[in-house]
Amino acid sequence: MTRRLLLLALLLAGSRAQAQDTTKAVDRGVRIGLTYEPGVRPSIVVLPARGLDSARSILARDLDYSDRFEVVSVPPGDSIATTLAVPGGGARVTPQSSTPNYGLYRAFGADYGVELVGPEPVVTVRLHDLAASLVRQEEKFTLPAPNAPGYRMAVHRISDQMVRWITGTPGVAASRILFVSNKRIYRVDSDGVDIQPLTGETEEALSPAWSPDGSKMVYTQFNAGRGALVVLTLATGQRATVPGTTTDLNITPVFSPDGKNLAFARSNEEGTDIFTFNVADWCCPLRLTVGRFADNLSPTYAPDGRRIAFVSTRASLPQIYVMDNDGADQELFAPFDYGVTGSSNAPEWSPDGAMVVFHREVSRVLQLFLLEVAGRRVRQLTSTGRNEDATWAPDGRHLAFVSDRSGRRQLWVIDTESGRIRQVTTTGTTRLPAWSRRLQ
Amino acid sequence: MSLSSRTLLVAALAAVAACGGKQPPEQPAPAPAPTAQPDDQAARDKARADSIEAARRAQAERDKAAADAAAKAAALKASLMQDLTAMIHFDFDKADIKSDDESNLNRKAAILATNSAVHVRVSGHCDERGSDEYNLALGNRRAASAKRYLVGKGVDGSRIETVSFGEERPVDPGHDETAWAKNRRDEFDLTAGADNLMAPR
Numbered sequence: 001m002t003r004r005l006l007l008l009a010l011l012l013a014g015s016r017a018q019a020q021d022t023t024k025a026v027d028r029g030v031r032i033g034l035t036y037e038p039g040v041r042p043s044i045v046v047l048p049a050r051g052l053d054s055a056r057s058i059l060a061r062d063l064d065y066s067d068r069f070e071v072v073s074v075p076p077g078d079s080i081a082t083t084l085a086v087p088g089g090g091a092r093v094t095p096q097s098s099t100p101n102y103g104l105y106r107a108f109g110a111d112y113g114v115e116l117v118g119p120e121p122v123v124t125v126r127l128h129d130l131a132a133s134l135v136r137q138e139e140k141f142t143l144p145a146p147n148a149p150g151y152r153m154a155v156h157r158i159s160d161q162m163v164r165w166i167t168g169t170p171g172v173a174a175s176r177i178l179f180v181s182n183k184r185i186y187r188v189d190s191d192g193v194d195i196q197p198l199t200g201e202t203e204e205a206l207s208p209a210w211s212p213d214g215s216k217m218v219y220t221q222f223n224a225g226r227g228a229l230v231v232l233t234l235a236t237g238q239r240a241t242v243p244g245t246t247t248d249l250n251i252t253p254v255f256s257p258d259g260k261n262l263a264f265a266r267s268n269e270e271g272t273d274i275f276t277f278n279v280a281d282w283c284c285p286l287r288l289t290v291g292r293f294a295d296n297l298s299p300t301y302a303p304d305g306r307r308i309a310f311v312s313t314r315a316s317l318p319q320i321y322v323m324d325n326d327g328a329d330q331e332l333f334a335p336f337d338y339g340v341t342g343s344s345n346a347p348e349w350s351p352d353g354a355m356v357v358f359h360r361e362v363s364r365v366l367q368l369f370l371l372e373v374a375g376r377r378v379r380q381l382t383s384t385g386r387n388e389d390a391t392w393a394p395d396g397r398h399l400a401f402v403s404d405r406s407g408r409r410q411l412w413v414i415d416t417e418s419g420r421i422r423q424v425t426t427t428g429t430t431r432l433p434a435w436s437r438r439l440q
Numbered sequence: 441m442s443l444s445s446r447t448l449l450v451a452a453l454a455a456v457a458a459c460g461g462k463q464p465p466e467q468p469a470p471a472p473a474p475t476a477q478p479d480d481q482a483a484r485d486k487a488r489a490d491s492i493e494a495a496r497r498a499q500a501e502r503d504k505a506a507a508d509a510a511a512k513a514a515a516l517k518a519s520l521m522q523d524l525t526a527m528i529h530f531d532f533d534k535a536d537i538k539s540d541d542e543s544n545l546n547r548k549a550a551i552l553a554t555n556s557a558v559h560v561r562v563s564g565h566c567d568e569r570g571s572d573e574y575n576l577a578l579g580n581r582r583a584a585s586a587k588r589y590l591v592g593k594g595v596d597g598s599r600i601e602t603v604s605f606g607e608e609r610p611v612d613p614g615h616d617e618t619a620w621a622k623n624r625r626d627e628f629d630l631t632a633g634a635d636n637l638m639a640p641r
Contacts (some may be wrong), residue, residue: 032528141577196587203610204608205474206572206576207573214580224603225561225563225603225604226603227576249576249580249603249604250612251573251576251577252573264576266577267577267580267604268580268585268602269584269602271580271581272577272581295576295578295580295581297573297577298573298574301498311574313577317533318571318574342572343533343570343574345570345573345574346571346573359571364569366571388571388572389571389572389573410547431572432572432573
């Protein structure tokens with residue numbers, strides 16, 4: 001037992017050093033206002049699974065990206081790491097079939113082991129508590145064929161269930177991120193794989209946003225200085241242009257949390273102001289702001305749908321304000337020093353309602369900030385490169401955002417609790433991301 | 441009057457008529473009909489050659505005059521077009537008309553006053569330094585600023601439409617202040633009445 005603890009401590013010390021180096025090399029200073037404590041997370045190993053290498057590797061990466069575990073890496077398949085030499089006899093025992101070799105996986109320093117038992121399509125998933133040498137949970141999942149469109153999302157759901165079994169809260173692997181690249185909207189799985197275009201090559205699209213159930217998206221169809229709002233049903237590809245949006249420049253659309261309304265901004269000679277449109281009844285546009293000489297844009301709903309945070313230039317530079325969902329009680333939301341604080345833009349209210357993320361200009365460069373809704377306190381989240389247009393993961397803990405820290409603007413994900421970051425896209429330029437809720 | 445001098449006179453008259461711009465003859469003056477004066481054969485040949493040459497010169501002068509007039513009109517139109525479509529520029533995150541650009545806009549207002557058929561589209565643009573979506577609103581404000589200025593100078597608002605491209609159409613793809621300064625601009629396009637531009641008085 002003492003030996004095991006020592007080994008565990010050594011492994012954790014090693015992983016801590018590595019994690020810090022990685023973080024430092026990529027983003028020195030990103031952890032402003034965060035406590036980064038690797039090593040206190042439970043460690044988990046995804047056991048080799050005969051014939052299920054693909055599912056296993058997706059699952060292991062999802063668990064790593066959940067930022068809730070130290071994922072112990074074990075080579076896949078029949079590699080030597082899966083066998084254990086028995087002292088004296090020279091015979092080998094393979095940890096397969098119904099009873100895994102708990103001792104072996106404990107030696108890797110893991111607290112939990114995930115076992116996948118095929119053959120596909122029905123995969124039995126067992127969560128082993130390695131210290132207690134017992135099966136904590138077991139569930140059967142039916143997977144589509146490995147090359148079928150739904151395969152990766154089905155494996156992501158297994159991962160999210162693992163996270164729920166261990167932490168009580170499901171993971172966010174079974175979600176997707178919309179983004180704009182070279183005037184087209186694409187979607188990508190939360191792990192950065194399977195990038196698919198959703199809008200055409202001849203169309204110029206901006207500002208995608210998900211419907212809460214993930215079945216639709218709304219975006220600005222930009223056309224020679226004007227922009228219409230288009231609601232696209234993802235499963236069918238059916239498009240509907242929101243009435244009244246074809247003549248002006250209509251921007252920054254979002255769905256309300258109940259999916260019944262859109263809030264967006266309309267730019268014309270009167271200025272830029274926030275409106276809502278009832279998508280459930282497909283009617284009834286409503287004007288929420290009257291800017292006169294100030295612009296109002298980028299609405300974002302609180303999760304209860306009753307309040308809307310937004311950007312306004314009423315105090316000269318754009319800053320973050322809040323109002324009721326009918327436009328009443330408009331007030332400053334994120335405090336700033338007049339004449340000192342830079343422009344603040346692109347707010348998004350977190351799914352748990354506790355935070356609003358936005359970006360603010362600091363020394364001529366955009367950086368991410370968090371506004372604590374309860375205390376109305378603001379803290380800076382990033383400081384390396386230019387960081388902008390953040391969007392919350394369904395867990396209210398991870399954020400996807402655009403950063404040029406690697407050269408070109410690319411999609412990155414940060415865990416606001418640990419400060420860990422990872423790059424999601426690597427080609428072209430990427431902007432205006434929108435993270436879905438959990439997808440069923 | 442010798443034949444050759446008569447021919448010259450005809451040619452000279454034709455040239456005068458051409459210079460006067462009054463219905464120039466379509467064809468060179470016809471050579472006189474041959475007469476039974478074999479001694480004058482050489483003279484007649486010369487006269488005919490002179491006549492053709494004179495007519496050619498006259499035509500060339502007419503062409504040149506027409507070309508000059510066209511060039512002058514084209515130059516005037518180009519100059520008026522250039523004044524009408526000259527861009528104006530903005531400070532970072534600002535939509536105020538800079539004093540440097542007021543003479544530019546005043547000239548536009550004067551040309552628009554003289555050419556009441558002309559309609560203009562003002563498009564506001566931004567640099568990449570600001571926020572992508574906010575820049576659409578900022579570009580809108582920049583276009584509206586120019587329109588408000590022109591309307592203030594007496595141009596009917598119905599002749600000016602405004603659009604915004606945000607940072608979607610940089611003129612300079614660079615990533616430094618020089619490029620950004622060029623990209624923070626209003627562009628002016630004529631959407632109607634661009635033919636027959638007249639100079640303001």
